[in-house]
Amino acid sequence: MGDLPDAGEGKRGVDGHLGYLLRQAAHAHRQHVEQRLGNLGLTLPQFSVLTMLAAYPGHSSADLARLALVTPQTMSVIVANLLKAGLIVRTPHRVHGRIQTIALTDAGEAMIKAAKKRVYALEAEMLADLAPETQAAIRRWLTRIAQPETK
Template sequence: MLSAYPGISNADLARLTVLTPQTVSVIVGNLEKAGSVVRRPHAVHGRIQHLDLSDSGRALLKKCRERVQRLERELTAALSANEERAVRRWLVAVSIADTAG
């Protein structure tokens, strides 16, 4: 999400990911300690901080995306195109139902 929404705040990130602010704070703190996320102060609001990926965070995201794509290829290798579409539709439906509930 930080890649898609650079400069987002902790609170906005929590809303976007449907996680509690406390959970997001712990995750962001761990990513910051690892050097993957950087914070910078908001120009107007002193308590709000913008979050961005660092260079190492972008490299880590790239590596993770490549791994996920490889795993997806492995998981879908035995499926027909129609079966893969059905699985993806089901996963979207489960995701939407989970966030609506």
């Protein structure tokens, strides 16, 4: 048996299957983000949830699971850890008392501000050698492939 190829080589490179390359890139992105967020004590899924809460405050755990692309069970763990860290607070929904809405605390606002600086700097590094038109095309393409198909 031969040696396994590194990322960028063989089928892990430009001749690779698109789905695999997307997964490989997502995995590398997660590792890089978690390195940047490590000393803040934040994981990429926690960062995603805080980002979604900053953009769309006052939603339920189920809503956040859909926005952050995780299962409801995973979201329960994330919410519990963010509550314990004092970064979020839950309050009963104004109309549906059994539903709890989630919002950032002041500490959560400060955390997401610090985390965004690090993550956005990483993203700028990732895109640095691409022209703005190419960056825009990549964003449009990624958005398009994530949208549900219309029939």
